[in-house]
Amino acid sequence: MCINWGAFERRQLIILCEILGLISLIITIVFAIRYFMNESFEDCAGPFGDTFTFDPKKHKNYEYFTQGMCSGKFIERYENDDDHKFPFVARLVKKRTTQVICGGSLISKKLVLTAAHCVQGRSNESMTIYLGDEKNLAELRMVVKFEIIIHPKYNSETYANDIALLKFVNSVALSPKVNTICLPFDEPNILVNLTLSLYDSLSLVDSRLSENFMEGFDKYNCSLQFFEHGKREDTDNIFYRPIDPLNQFCAGNETLPQGNSGLPAYVKDHQNKPFTIFGITSYGTKMNDSNAFPTVFTKVHSYIHWILCNASS
Template sequence: MMYAPVACQQDKYPQINYPRRQNQFWNPLRLAIFTVVIVIIIVIAIGIVARVVIADERTFYYLVTFKITNIKYKEKYGRKTSREFVERSRQIERMMSKIFRQSSHKGRYIKCHVIKLSPDKDGVKVLVLFLFRYPSSIGETRIKKKIGNTLYQALKNKNFSLAISNPSIKITPIDNMKTRDLLNSRCGIRTTASSLPLTLASTTDRIVMGTTAALTGEWPWQASLQLKDSGHQCGGSLISNTWIVTAAHCFQKTKNPTQWIVTFGTTIIPPLRKQNVDTIIVHEKYNNITHENDIALMQLAENVEYSNEIQRVCLPESYIKLPPHTSVFVTGFGSVVDDGPTQNVLHQARVEIISTDVCNRTDVYNGLIKKGMLCAGFMEGKVDACKGDSGGPLVYPDHHDIWYLIGIVSWGESCALPKRPGVYTQVTQYRNWINSKIGV
C-alpha cells in the first residue's frame, strides 16, 4: 500500500530559528592569540631553564700526556714555530678533535693545544691541554673518567696514522692559573679573563674604517712606543718577554733608548703596564728613501710577565707565504683619518693580502715594492693603517687560532686611498736577521 505524503500546515508547525552564538570564546582570533601566548610562555620558560643550565656551566681544563710509538723525535720539535712542530701538532690536534667530537663529549669538547713534544725512548712524548665545557655539578673526576674511557675506546677500535700507547695515557685536571701558565708557554694565543682562548669570530673589522678593540686581551702583543717628551710615536709587537719588533723609521728622531718608554694595554692613558727601554737595534741596511729593511728591535729594561692581557705573538718561519686575498688583521693607536690625531684606544681592522705583482702595477705603486715588502688592504681603499700605526703588527691566525706576525706597518701613500694599499715589512724575510740579533 502506498502512503501519500501528508502536507503540514505552516501555522501549525512553525519553523524555529535557533540564534547563533555570536560571541563564542574560542573564535579563531582568540584561539590564535591564546596559542601565541602559550608559545611565548613556553619559549620564555625554555630560555630561563637554558640560561640557568648555561650559567651553571664552566670550563674544565685537563693536561693529558701520552706516547706516540710510530714516529721518531726530531730536534726541530723543540722549536714551536718550526714547520715540524706546527705540522705534527696539527696532526695530533686533528686526531684528538675527531675522537672527542664523535664521542659522548660532542658539544662539550672545545679544543686542545699541543704544549710540548719531547723525546722518549719509545718515540715521542706529547703534552696536550684539553678544554671542555660541562655543568659544574658533574665534577672534574667524573669528566676525567669520561675522557679516559673515550681515548681508550677510540684507540682500541679505530686505526689512526699515529700509534698511541694506551698505558702511557695520563690525565690530570688543572686549574685556571696552571692553564694560563701553560698557554703562556705558547706564542700567539689570545685569552679572555677566564683563560679561554679567543677564536677568530671574536675579531671584527679599522683603523681607518675599523673598530676599537672589542675585548681586553684580544691583541695582547700590541705595544705603544713613546718618546718621553712627545708621547706615542709608533706601535710594536712583543715577540718575547724581553724584545719588541717594530719599524726602523720610528727612530729617525732618536735612537737613544733612555728617551723611550713602552706601554701595553688597549689604552695609552692609562696604560696597563709601562716599561723602560734598554737597547734599540735598527737594521744596518735600512733605507729611509726606498723604505727597504724597515725593521728594528727594542729590548725592554725589565722582562714583562705574561698574562691574559700581555702575550707574545709568534714569528713565522721563513717558508710561510700567504696567498692573495688571505684575511689578516692590523692594529694600532694611529689616526683614523689622514693626518689626524693619535687615538687613545686601540683600533683594529681586517685587510687582505695583495700580491706584489698587483701592487707593483703602474697604476698602483709602479715598481716601488721591493723584496722584503708586503702589500695588504683593498684596491678600492677605505680600510688601511695610518699615521701612528707605524711599526705595529699585521697578524694572521692559523687553523688553530695561533697568531703569527706576518708584517710590520711600514709605509703607504696617504691613508686608505684607492689603489694605494698599505705596505708592510715582510717578517718572513727577516727571520734570520732577528734570530742573529736576539736568538728568537
C-alpha cells in the same frame, strides 16, 4: 841515467801551490754565494752563519719565541676576555708626553718588533714603550730601559729592510693582558685575509685599537696598483717604485692614520696559534690623501734569522 831531483821537486812545489790556490778560490766563491743568496738573513751571523741550510726551530734562541700564547698558555683566559683583544701590541710614546710615535709587536718577553723608520735617529732616552691593550693607562706595562737594534741594511729612502728590534734590559711578565704574537717560522701565504690593528688617535690617552681586515696582493697586482696611481715622471715618489717581493708585500687599499707605522699585519688561528705576525706596517697613504695606495709591509718571515740572532741576552 841521471835524474835532476832539484827540477823535479820544483815542479811538484809549483803543482802543489796551484792546487792550494784553486782550493782557496773555490772556498771563497762558495762563501760569496752563501752570503749573497742569504743577505736578508746574514747581518747578524755574518757570511759564516747557518742560513744556507737554515732551520729556525734548531736555532739556540728558538725557545724564546715559544712562550706565552705561542705555547698555548693563557689562550683560554684570553678568549674569554673581550676587553683585551690586542695583548701583543706595543706603543712607542715620546717621553714625558702622551704622543704616540709608532706601534710595535711584543714577540718575546724581551723583544718588541717595529719598523726601522720609527726609531731611526731616536735614542732609547727619547721614548717609552707601553705594552698591552688597556683602557686604564695606570695598568699599562711601561718599559723605559731598552736597546734599539735597527737592521744594518735599512734604507731610509726606499724603506728597504724597514725592520727594528727593541730589546728590554729586563724581561716582562706575560699575562692575558700583555702577551706575545707568534713569528711565522714557516713560509706564509700572504694572499690570505690579514688583520691590521690601527689606532684612531695619536694620543696615548685617547687612542683605541680597532681591527681592519684586508687581502694581500701578489707581486703583479701590487705593482699594478702603484702604476695606476703613480706618475711615470715622478721617480722620487716611493709609491711608483716596485716593491721587493722577497722582503715586502702590500695589502689593503685604504689611508692610514699617522702613528700606525710599526703595527703588525697578522693572521688569527694560523697553525693552531692565536696570532701570527706576517708583516710590519712600513708605509702607506696618509689620511685625507685623494689617492689611496696599498699599504706596504716588511715581510717578517724574510728576517727570522736576523731576529733569532739578535734575541740573545
